[in-house]
Amino acid sequence: MKDAQLLILGGGASGLAAAIEAARQGADVTVLEKLDRVGKKILATGNGRCNLLNIHASPADYNDPPFVGRVFAQFGVQSDADFFRSLGLLTAADSEGRVYPRSNAASSVLDVLRLECARLGVRFICGEAATSIRRGNGAFVVNGSLRAHAVIVACGGKASPAHGTDGSGYRLMQAFGHACTDLRPALVQLRTDPDFVKGLKGLRAAVTLTLQTPQGDAFASQGEVLFADYGLSGIAAMELARYAADGGTLFIDFLPDMDDGQTHAFLQQARQRGGSGPLEQLLLGAVHSRIGQAVLRETLHRKLTAPCETLTDTELQTLAKALKAFPVPVRGTKGFADAQVTAGGLDVAEFTDALESKRVPGLFACGEILNIDGKCGGYNLTFAWSSGRLVGRSAAQFLKA
Ligand SMILES: Cc1cc2nc3c(=O)[nH]c(=O)nc-3n(C[C@H](O)[C@H](O)[C@H](O)COP(=O)(O)OP(=O)(O)OC[C@H]3O[C@@H](n4cnc5c(N)ncnc54)[C@H](O)[C@@H]3O)c2cc1C
Numbered sequence: 001m002k003d004a005q006l007l008i009l010g011g012g013a014s015g016l017a018a019a020i021e022a023a024r025q026g027a028d029v030t031v032l033e034k035l036d037r038v039g040k041k042i043l044a045t046g047n048g049r050c051n052l053l054n055i056h057a058s059p060a061d062y063n064d065p066p067f068v069g070r071v072f073a074q075f076g077v078q079s080d081a082d083f084f085r086s087l088g089l090l091t092a093a094d095s096e097g098r099v100y101p102r103s104n105a106a107s108s109v110l111d112v113l114r115l116e117c118a119r120l121g122v123r124f125i126c127g128e129a130a131t132s133i134r135r136g137n138g139a140f141v142v143n144g145s146l147r148a149h150a151v152i153v154a155c156g157g158k159a160s161p162a163h164g165t166d167g168s169g170y171r172l173m174q175a176f177g178h179a180c181t182d183l184r185p186a187l188v189q190l191r192t193d194p195d196f197v198k199g200l201k202g203l204r205a206a207v208t209l210t211l212q213t214p215q216g217d218a219f220a221s222q223g224e225v226l227f228a229d230y231g232l233s234g235i236a237a238m239e240l241a242r243y244a245a246d247g248g249t250l251f252i253d254f255l256p257d258m259d260d261g262q263t264h265a266f267l268q269q270a271r272q273r274g275g276s277g278p279l280e281q282l283l284l285g286a287v288h289s290r291i292g293q294a295v296l297r298e299t300l301h302r303k304l305t306a307p308c309e310t311l312t313d314t315e316l317q318t319l320a321k322a323l324k325a326f327p328v329p330v331r332g333t334k335g336f337a338d339a340q341v342t343a344g345g346l347d348v349a350e351f352t353d354a355l356e357s358k359r360v361p362g363l364f365a366c367g368e369i370l371n372i373d374g375k376c377g378g379y380n381l382t383f384a385w386s387s388g389r390l391v392g393r394s395a396a397q398f399l400k401a
């Protein structure tokens with residue numbers, strides 16, 4: 001039997017933050033990681049650049065603002081920024097508040113975390129998954145062979161199983177009676193009717209999207225979309241994924257900076273300017289030529305070689321409406337394999353503000369395994385660092401008590 005004072009299950013973002021915070025407070029820390037090395041997902045984040053924080057992150061950017069507010073009141077985004085500064089990581093923020101390492105390499109983030117763990121004497125056991133936790137005689141026993149006085153479960157969610165997160169952490173906590181909500185892939189691509197999107201494959205556009213669900217709710221997002229043969233990717237599309245499981249209709253506003261009146265006036269001028277030139281040229285100055293032609297084709301149902309001046313007022317109105325709210329039927333989303341984040345998780349009502357289980361003293365959880373998910377843009381890693389550091393401090397205090 002191997003002994004550890006504090007055992008952290010999962011060496012991802014929140015597990016490593018927890019390890020450092022606990023070790024800085026004097027705890028003896030061991031991290032058990034299923035994959036052959038810690039932090040593999042961190043290397044894949046932000047397209048290999050790791051968008052590690054968002055300086056504007058506030059509780060309202062997450063699914064459960066009151067709970068996240070209680071975490072951020074103890075370890076907020078500014079304290080996370082100070083934490084990374086204390087590790088020697090230089091960072092830069094873009095105009096949206098997204099923070100990246102100055103090196104533009106996610107490996108810098110993992111490297112400073114690993115170096116600090118090594119400096120503090122944190123032990124890593126890699127290549128072994130936690131499959132069972134038992135409690136008896138005032139200690140926890142993991143996999144029948146690792147004994148610890150406190151355990152932090154930082155196994156992440158179900159999104160992106162290629163990075164080690166297969167949902168096994170939920171089962172470990174459920175064995176102690178913890179409730180887990182329904183789980184859905186979030187921040188994932190939308191599947192749509194292929195007819196409109198397939199010809200636009202590879203194109204990017206800055207749009208506003210409004211998803212109308214079959215239940216009649218409407219959700220909007222703004223930003224870039226990327227057209228693919230299966231549907232839509234890009235931040236604006238992925239942010240709606242949590243609401244799109246049952247399908248619905250997506251309305252694409254291709255001219256988000258112009259209101260309906262301005263769009264109509266623009267088209268009137270374009271018709272006049274276009275004169276006897278073909279309709280296919282009408283939208284060339286407004287949107288990408290392939291998007292323009294697709295919208296014209298779907299909206300007007302006639303030859304695009306016809307002269308612009310033949311566009312009737314009714315057609316012009318229909319076209320203006322299509323540019324501001326082009327309807328695309330949604331068929332659901334891609335699955336956990338492609339998702340960046342899990343929506344749903346362990347019921348947070350069963351944890352104290354210190355993120356200790358209300359059911360089992362000495363058992364803690366942090367990061368994505370909790371029923372917390374945030375917007376795209378550094379918000380999910382912000383919560384991972386904040387909750388991880390909070391739980392590291394809490395577990396160290398538990399061990400001292
Ligand atoms: C491709 C991709 C890009 C992303 N980009 C960003 C981004 O730029 N910015 C952002 O804010 N968020 C991003 N995210 C989301 C972010 O990475 C996660 O929300 C965050 O890593 C969650 O941290 P965590 O510690 O809870 O879990 P994870 O970082 O997922 O770590 C969990 C760890 O636990 C291990 N594990 C799982 N089960 C067991 C077990 N039974 N025993 C032992 N170990 C186990 C896993 O192998 C893993 O190492 C991205 C996600 C993906 C997939």
